Amino acid sequence: MPDQPLLHVSQVEKSFGPLVTAAGVDLQVSNGEFFTMLGPSGSGKSTVLRMIAGLEQPDAGRILIGGQDVTELPPWRRELGMVFQQYANFPHMTVAQNVGYGLRRKPMDRGAIARRVSELLELVNLPGFEQRSVTRLSGGEQQRVAIARALAPRPRLLLLDEPLSALDEKIRREMQAQLKDIQRATGTSFVYVTHDQEEALTMSDRVAVLNHGHLVQVDEPHTLFRRPRTKFVADFFRGSNVITGQVSDGAFTCAAFRLPVSGTQARLAEPPAVAIRGEDIRINGTPGPQDLSFPAELVRITYRGVYTDYQLRLADGQLITASATANPGVDVGQSVEVAVAKESVVLLEPEPV
Numbered sequence: 001m002p003d004q005p006l007l008h009v010s011q012v013e014k015s016f017g018p019l020v021t022a023a024g025v026d027l028q029v030s031n032g033e034f035f036t037m038l039g040p041s042g043s044g045k046s047t048v049l050r051m052i053a054g055l056e057q058p059d060a061g062r063i064l065i066g067g068q069d070v071t072e073l074p075p076w077r078r079e080l081g082m083v084f085q086q087y088a089n090f091p092h093m094t095v096a097q098n099v100g101y102g103l104r105r106k107p108m109d110r111g112a113i114a115r116r117v118s119e120l121l122e123l124v125n126l127p128g129f130e131q132r133s134v135t136r137l138s139g140g141e142q143q144r145v146a147i148a149r150a151l152a153p154r155p156r157l158l159l160l161d162e163p164l165s166a167l168d169e170k171i172r173r174e175m176q177a178q179l180k181d182i183q184r185a186t187g188t189s190f191v192y193v194t195h196d197q198e199e200a201l202t203m204s205d206r207v208a209v210l211n212h213g214h215l216v217q218v219d220e221p222h223t224l225f226r227r228p229r230t231k232f233v234a235d236f237f238r239g240s241n242v243i244t245g246q247v248s249d250g251a252f253t254c255a256a257f258r259l260p261v262s263g264t265q266a267r268l269a270e271p272p273a274v275a276i277r278g279e280d281i282r283i284n285g286t287p288g289p290q291d292l293s294f295p296a297e298l299v300r301i302t303y304r305g306v307y308t309d310y311q312l313r314l315a316d317g318q319l320i321t322a323s324a325t326a327n328p329g330v331d332v333g334q335s336v337e338v339a340v341a342k343e344s345v346v347l348l349e350p351e352p353v
Helices: 045-053 095-099 101-105 110-123 139-151 169-186 197-203 221-226 231-236
Strands: 007-016 019-029 034-038 060-065 080-083 157-161 189-194 206-211 214-219 240-244 246-248 251-253 258-260 273-277 291-303 308-313 319-324 335-341
Touching (some): 007 045, 019 214, 034 045, 045 080, 045 157, 045 189, 080 139, 095 101, 095 139, 101 110, 169 197, 189 197, 214 221, 214 231, 231 273, 240 319
Parallel strands (some): 034 189, 080 157, 157 189
Antiparallel strands (some): 007 019, 007 060, 206 214, 240 273, 246 251, 251 258, 291 308, 291 335, 308 319
């Protein structure tokens, strides 16, 4: 028998008037997993998180934690911790008082609380900060205090709603690494919400992509990045090209190439489309036996530091972008030969409705 998931969001639905924010969302989170819900504003990810927390009630479906149906339970009976974008620390309290706040409601003596606070501040890289005022901390330090406070009662699950979005880029990147370290050290399951694709790929064991309340794809970061299931997922991750065409005689055909479609790949987007990562497209290289090769016109070159983007126009006018770290020695206006491995071409499925 497979292990029971720690969290099961089972066919949850939620609407606010005509706005559907959860359309039969069904997902599972394992013990010790860093699970991220990713999507643009309005995709429903924060609403799903709030329903897990008990801050919103689903119109239909169930929330189970540890096999227990908690759909009707109030937030304080779900044994969860929550970290918000706003730090939500108590400004009149010291760091130690903030971190130990939830522990003072438990049957613990002062010594045990002090030891737990010290242990957590060590974990979040704030040792010795016990007597500091939270108002005198940086944004990153304040968020670490909020995380320590949420972890103090040893919750079964920690929910994080865009906790790093208020920080500047440098601090945000540092906090991404620290959050993953904290999650690994504690073994606590994290359910994280973000609209930042890089943040999701960097920290997560698995990522769920949502759009207009629909759960579009759930996969490990590498699979999600390399094998998007739909046009929405492909477009959401920067650097992916979507090429439309048609299917006839058992093959996907576009202005550039023809790719056989097996019976197991018959459920395709309408219009039929494929996705190709920009880094998989080679310009004026020698095509191999498993490559697709086709002509294109170079219309724009954009230098981006580590790599350069080469925008290409296909015979039917569709534009794609190749990304390369080495200069292929081409200029705008030239006709070039493009090659891409067949295995790098992903046939896209219809969007969920």
